[in-house]
Amino acid sequence: xxxxxxxxxxxxxxxxxxxxxxxxxxxxxxxxxxxxxxxxxxxxxxxxxxxxxxxxxxxxxxxxxxxxxxxxxxxx
Numbered sequence: 001x002x003x004x005x006x007x008x009x010x011x012x013x014x015x016x017x018x019x020x021x022x023x024x025x026x027x028x029x030x031x032x033x034x035x036x037x038x039x040x041x042x043x044x045x046x047x048x049x050x051x052x053x054x055x056x057x058x059x060x061x062x063x064x065x066x067x068x069x070x071x072x073x074x075x076x
Contacts, residue, residue, distance in 0.1 A: 016046065016053035025059060 022043070023030040036042025037052055043062035046053045 013056045016048070017056055017059060019052050022054055022059065026063070 017025065019030050019033045022033045026033075033042065033045075033052070037045050043054055044058040046055070
């Protein structure tokens with residue numbers, strides 16, 4: 001089963017995101033994605049065998065939760 005999701009930039013995201021795709025999407029180094037996996041604190045990551053993946057919807061939800069309100073507090 002193939003899942004597709006359209007991003008706000010007009011791109012279609014297909015399937016599960018790989019660490020390089022997660023890093024590019026969040027504009028962080030790939031090493032940061034692996035740190036999130038080992039230390040926690042990032043989006044929900046999935047182990048598929050020995051490979052890390054993430055659902056695009058989980059990335060979007062995590063980014064939404066990281067949004068800072070104008071008064072300096074988090075939205076959640």
